[in-house]
Amino acid sequence: MYYPSQKKPSRRLYTFPGGLHLPENKAQSTTTATVKAALPRKLILPIQQHIGAPAQVLVKVGERVLKGAMIANPQGRISASVHAPSSGIVSEISEHPVAHPSGLPALCIVIETDGEDEWGELPPAIDDFRLCEPGLLLERIRTSGIVGLGGASFPTNIKLEPKKERRIDTLVINAAECEPFITCDDMLMRDRPQEILEGITIMKHLVGAASCLIGIEDNKPEAIAAMTKVISEQEVDNIELVVIPTLYPSGGERQLIRVLTGKEVPSGKLPASIGIVCNNVGTAAAVADAVLRGRPLISRYITVTGEGVANPRNLEALIGTSGSELIEQAGGYTGEAARLIMGGPMMGFTLHTDKVPIVKASNCLLAASTREAPDPGLATACIRCGKCAEVCPVSLLPQQMYWYARAKDLEKTQEYNLFDCIECGCCSHVCPAHIPLVQYFRFAKNECWDQEREKKSAELARMRHEAKLARLARLEAEKIARAQKKKAALARSASTNKGSDAAGDPKKAAIEAALKRAAEKKARLAEEGVKPQNTDNLTDAQRRQVQQADARRKALGDGDTRQASEQQDR
DSSP states (O other): OOOOGOOOOOOOOOSSSBBBOOOOOOGGGGGOOEEOOOOOOOEHHHHEOOSSSSOOOOOOOEEOOOOOOOOEEEOOOOOOOOESSSOOOEEEEEEESSSTTTEEEEEEEEEEOOOOOOOOOOOOOSOOOOGOOOOOOOHHHHHOOBBBBBTOOOOOOHHTSSSSSOOOOEEEEEEEOOOOTTHHHHHHHHHHHHHHHHHHHHHHHHHHEEEEEEEEEOOOOOHHHHHHHHHHHHHHHSEEEEEEEOOBBBHHHHHHHHHHHHOOTTTTTOGGGGGGGEHHHHHHHHHHHHHHHOOOOOOEEEEEESTSSOOOEEEEEEOBBHHHHHHTTTTOOOOTTOOOEESSSTTTOSHHHHHHHHTOOOOEEEEEEETTTTOOOOOOOOOOOOOOHHTTTTTTOOOHHHHHHHOOHHHHHHHTTTGGGOOOOEEEOOOOOOOOOHHHHHHHHHHHHHHHHHHHHHHHHHHHHHHHHHHHHHHHHHHHHHHHHHHHHHHHHHHHHHHHHSOOOOHHHHHHHHHHHHHHHHHHHHHHHHHOOOOOOOOOHHHEEEEEEEHHHHHHHHHHHHHHHHHOOO
């Protein structure tokens, strides 16, 4: 075991159960210095290169974009932005094959590069991050599109948010890189130790950790020396490089925490629940670029290796570069290439075409020969040997999980802590029956997630239906209340009218009043001396006078009757 300055470690190391000693196959890609990959003719950028909601497209076909410009912004709390790795024209926004175990296509933004590699306007650099509000630093990291570069691709700003429910005591930096063939983190530490340390300091400041532990396997002497030198030169406080034994999968988050601190992350919980946050060295370098230089995440180190390529090496490639172009820059295929894998031989997945782009989570492109990735053959019946349980680093029972996953008994698989499985592949590697156990576990997890989504969708539909029924009931109650109110108002009005008209019908009363006035007027005229006369003994002139007087009296009476009638009509 190698230790800096040949000193014993100052910290006690712990162990985790299971694990495997595997052929490393790392020297092939570390003999040549890392170089920048050539600018590709086309960049294919999936809008979802992270855990969480896909980003929202901001550009249109035909639009020219500059290097570093945001072309898709994050949607929701758990999401990440996507930036243009180089300048060019957006030629297409459509579905393309991507690097995913399902083999399904995904929505991508395609940029035809113009060869100028022209930078756009970048946000200003933050010279002293300690004087900056934590919220502004987290927003810078979020808008820079930084996710975990160790493979999980979880948005980094979420991990670095201060935890209200528990104080973070320790920041763990994962530099173990335990899987065979992969050496991108090793070469990054050799080439850019200063930037890694800057990023570690920023992350340590954000989470408020009192100390930082950098865990690195003892098979990386050059990287250990480079990191030890920069730590000693910078004289940083409470940042310790800890060299650990090489054992797969010591680079797993929970396993590394166990080795460094002896603490166990509870089942179903995150490391933050025990006061620890874990990030990758590549993520640390990306954080330094975003905060101190204003540069978004548009490139990464990637290992191109295996007996299937002529010159295995590490390349600093732009996100969105096609796998075929990277293979070409590693000397092209040899006659040994039998299988193309994205990732390592244990946790990677087979690609059916090399035209897929690399994404933020891509750390290795393995063109494996039949010797490096032999065909396990057809699976046979489980013989219950128990080897899978012996090598499981999480102390699970893969055999039982397999039976229940095969039977699609998802509740039972979860009872056996299915979601604690890190899919390291140790169980599949040692299975004498060649059962693809990890594939069963991935299937069961996806089925559980689908069920959970359907359950949430059904619950949302139920809540909407209940809200609709409540709204309709409320509207009906309001309608009934309005009708009752109107009825009460009419009743009150009728009662008022009845009280004010004790004589009964107002029209009849108006007629009677008019007739009464006519009678009174007739009586008054009689009192004034106008009396009925016997017209038999009168002369013609006297008779005419009497008739005229009667006509006038009649006219007066008719006038009162018409007035009463008009009042009635009114």
